[in-house]
Amino acid sequence: xSTSTPVRSPDLRNPSLMxxxxxxxxxxxxxxxxxxxxxxxxxxLGRFGLVSTFVLWAGIALALLLFFLARELFLTLxxxxxxxxxxxxxxxxxxxxxxxLTIDTLRLVRLVRTAxxxxxxxxxxxxxxxxxGAGTAAYGAVVVDSARSLLSxxxxxxxxxxxxxxxxxILLLGGDAGPDRIxxxxxxxxxxxxxxxxxxVTMIGIPRNLQYAPFPxxxxxxxxxxxxxxxxxxxxxxxxxxxxxxxxxxxxxxxxAGSTPGVEAMRDAVEGTxxxxxxxxxxxxxxxxxxxxxxxxxxxxxxxxxxxxxxxxNPDGSPAEAGGWIEPGKRHMDxxxxxxxxxxxxxxTDYARMERQREVQEAILRQADPQTVLLKFQDIARASxxxxxxxxxxxxxxxxxxxxxxxxxxxxxxLQLVPPEFAPDAPDFEKIRAAVAEAVAPAEExxx
Numbered sequence: 321x322s323t324s325t326p327v328r329s330p331d332l333r334n335p336s337l338m339x340x341x342x343x344x345x346x347x348x349x350x351x352x353x354x355x356x357x358x359x360x361x362x363x364x365l366g367r368f369g370l371v372s373t374f375v376l377w378a379g380i381a382l383a384l385l386l387f388f389l390a391r392e393l394f395l396t397l398x399x400x401x402x403x404x405x406x407x408x409x410x411x412x413x414x415x416x417x418x419x420x421l422t423i424d425t426l427r428l429v430r431l432v433r434t435a436x437x438x439x440x441x442x443x444x445x446x447x448x449x450x451x452x453g454a455g456t457a458a459y460g461a462v463v464v465d466s467a468r469s470l471l472s473x474x475x476x477x478x479x480x481x482x483x484x485x486x487x488x489x490i491l492l493l494g495g496d497a498g499p500d501r502i503x504x505x506x507x508x509x510x511x512x513x514x515x516x517x518x519x520x521v522t523m524i525g526i527p528r529n530l531q532y533a534p535f536p537x538x539x540x541x542x543x544x545x546x547x548x549x550x551x552x553x554x555x556x557x558x559x560x561x562x563x564x565x566x567x568x569x570x571x572x573x574x575x576x577a578g579s580t581p582g583v584e585a586m587r588d589a590v591e592g593t594x595x596x597x598x599x600x601x602x603x604x605x606x607x608x609x610x611x612x613x614x615x616x617x618x619x620x621x622x623x624x625x626x627x628x629x630x631x632x633x634n635p636d637g638s639p640a641e642a643g644g645w646i647e648p649g650k651r652h653m654d655x656x657x658x659x660x661x662x663x664x665x666x667x668x669t670d671y672a673r674m675e676r677q678r679e680v681q682e683a684i685l686r687q688a689d690p691q692t693v694l695l696k697f698q699d700i701a702r703a704s705x706x707x708x709x710x711x712x713x714x715x716x717x718x719x720x721x722x723x724x725x726x727x728x729x730x731x732x733x734x735l736q737l738v739p740p741e742f743a744p745d746a747p748d749f750e751k752i753r754a755a756v757a758e759a760v761a762p763a764e765e766x767x768x
Contacts, residue, residue: 327360335435342429342442349425350449353418356425369421376414391725396718404468408461415457422450471714478578478711481599483516487760488723490514490712491587491601493561494677506561506586507663508606508677511594513760519726522733522760524594525674528558530737530744534592540570541588549589557593560585578711595753596760600712606663608707609680610655615699619658619683623648627676628666642666658683671738735759 330341345356354369386394397403426446431439481488494508511524532555534548535541541549541560544567549555564571564585571581579587579601587598613619628642646653646661653661662680663673712720737752738744 332430332433335433338430338433339435339438339442342431342434342438345425345429346442346446346449349421349446350453353421353453356428357421360428361424365421365424369417372414372417379410392718392722394718395721396715399471399714399717399721401468401472401714404464404471408464408468411457411461411464415454415461418454418457419450422446422454471717474708475710475712475714475717478600478713478716480713480715484597484599486516486762487596488514488516488600488720489596489598491583491590491598493583493586493601493603495603495605506558506603508604508674509558509586509590511590511596511598513596514720514723514727515762516723518730519723520730520733521727522735523678524756524759525678525734525736525738526557526590526593527670527674527738527744528556529670530557530593530747531555532747533557533560533589534749535588536591539588539592541585543570548592557586557589560589578713593747593749593752594756596756600710600716602708602710602712604708606659609662609684610659612707613653613655613658613684616684616687618652618654619680619687620650620652621658621661621679621683622650623661627661627664627668629660629664631665632667640666671736674736674738733759 326337327341327344331337341360345360348355348359352370353373354366354371357363357366357369359366383394386397426443429442429446431443434442490512492508492510492512493506495506507528509526509528511526513522513524514520532548532550535545545551549557549560551559561582564582565580568574568581571579571584574581574584583601583603587601590596591598623646625648627646629645630643631640634640646657646664651657658680662677664676665673735755737747737755742748742752742755
């Protein structure tokens, strides 16, 4: 193998030599695509393959350097639609290139001149390498295309925001539309307060039946409700979403900012209640949980007590019977069962529902591991596209993804504004704001 003569101009009558030559060419095509052509075939094609291979290696090396030395920049590029389009094209290019080089390598091997026993192994190794290399690249291109479409459909409406007092505060609304309701009602209301340096997350749960929510200075809601949301009777904070949608003139710029009047009314109420400024919101359609959970293959939840399926009353107002039961114990739930587990009102309280919704959310996060997401990415992407709306811009995804990775190393703190400590029907907002301030205070301040 010291000269090119046995490789480029072999003795076709020597099966042993042709077999050794075949193994070299096939292995070289796997290790260094293009080298087989340089040694034994079209040198122009081989040089093109080699240069393309070196460019790929350089790209991978650069990506690894960015991931370890500038992770936020790496994640920002990984969630940028232009960068994803370039990556998608590149993966498609390499898939086609590896098919061409592998087929040409098999042509150069001249299988009919190799030892009969080696022919199947040579061809099989080349085909396996082709399936792994080109197949992986082709699948990667499909995944990247799905990711690019998902990011474009869900994100992009808001503005880049800096942390306030070292934190990002994101309003999370669970929109429970349902067949028995008109429009969306945010029955699940919470705030994810994220430390901008450590990624530590504090989740603040706000009951949907909290009454008399105040509004911050400058809010349009102070016009109709100067003393807070006092509508006379049943002034639940969750009803403000509908009020905002029915009075779009209060928030004329909401749609242009990637939001809605209903969301903005809820944002103002939550800001007034907690004393925190909400930089962004995420509205999660509870019905969309069903498709996402099914895409994940179901979720596992340890059910603490029996949960009835259905509501307490029929559409005509008469008492209803449970449509079934979710029994205590460790249960593997499909999307339909998990949705009922999260939203059931049958003989239960709003606070129990809040806890069950939290269990479902945590189960989804726990089971959306990298292996599951990779294997079922397209189904998950299709389900996720209908799951959420948000004003988080794509430019912020790198920063938030980086914080999400950091948050896995931190314990999640929780504050539930529920009885007996807090009374939703007669709330002490100064007490609520003090509790929130303590919950989101940095660890050293809390210790002091």
